[in-house]
Amino acid sequence: MANIEDIKKELEKVKYPGFEKSIMDFGFVKDVQLEGNIASIVLDITSTAQEVEEQLRKDIHACINAIGLEVKLGFNKPQAPKQNSNSVSGKNIAPQIKKIVMVSSGKGGVGKSTTTVNLAVAASMQGKKVGILDADIYGPNIPRMMGLQGKEVEVIGEKARPLNAYGVDVMSMGVLMDEGQAVIWRGAMIMKAIQQLLRDILWEELDILFIDMPPGTGDAQLTLAQSVPVAAGINVTTPQHVALDDSRRSLDMFQKLHIPVAGIVENMSGFICPSCETESDIFGMGTCEDLADQYNTQVLGNLPIEPAIREGGDGGKPITYFNPESISAKRYMEAASKVIAFLDNVDDDRTNADIQPTTPPGVSACSTTAASASSAQQTQQSSGGSCGTGCGCH
């Protein structure tokens, strides 16, 4: 006869809909009891969506029945939010912003924030009125990268005015939270935070708002797509094949959310030696071309690993603004021009209902299942010359 441990083992096989992690790993299973052959299980879940509950019921029944037990299931769920999804209500909560661009990556640490900052600065240098919303609530580092760390936000009534650096308006959870404060966010809180960052911030009329998303494909992406019409998505990745697999998830998510894909930024693509400026291949270069073809999009730019890019990020002095003659700054400028050209072709008057999904609030239109696209071919590039600094050039 199965015991409680057997039940828990079975529950480890049940994945939370739209995610790779199990309900046990998420800590959603609050109570497991066994009386006779009836397993009583209580779950705390973050989604209000009926579909999520139904899927879980189905999966849990299947695996618990398989070990010869009946199931009694209880769910604790948050109240459904009053605010309907944008696509359902047709409401745009930030109508003064002409074009919203979602910058995403399949995983953390690939240079998404660095790319957001430099693209935004580059677009501003090309005459656009630009803002950055740092929605990476788990690691908001845009304030540091824009030299705004420790700056006080001006509060007017119940709203806050964005900060400004290098001609770009900026708002971030990092400005609103104490430094180093750890944040553990669950679905409903993320939804609220993102909506507040759009609605309760006094954004001026902007041509483009770049939004630096948390890595991955989750509640934040869905909430954003349901709250405002997202005109374009940009995927940032590094060229290694493992990173490209994660990237596919991100690109699949754009497709599922009906977000037009402006392109892919291949970051840390080769290394530029600070001494001789030779570009050499470290993690691979040019691997995103195939990926872009598969998703019918373009590579916006190949940004090398350049110490000056990191120093610009750490020191709050973006390379595009402070060293516009560098190879990287020129590539960011070119990438920004491609984004602007892409946005020119996305209709200003498109409403969210035209481009974003019509799933009810809280229902994940995102899937973490990677497309079964074939692997991109790595293009090896050799570099000439030798500088003798051990940078890898030969």
Ligand SMILES: Nc1ncnc2c1ncn2[C@@H]1O[C@H](COP(=O)(O)OP(=O)(O)OP(=O)(O)O)[C@@H](O)[C@H]1O
């Ligand atoms: N092309 C580059 N050359 C050198 N350093 C880089 C480059 N791109 C990013 N970095 C550095 O890599 C680190 C991670 O970059 P960044 O914070 O932009 O990544 P991220 O994808 O936003 O990470 P997270 O998901 O954790 O927020 C930073 O220290 C940044 O300065």
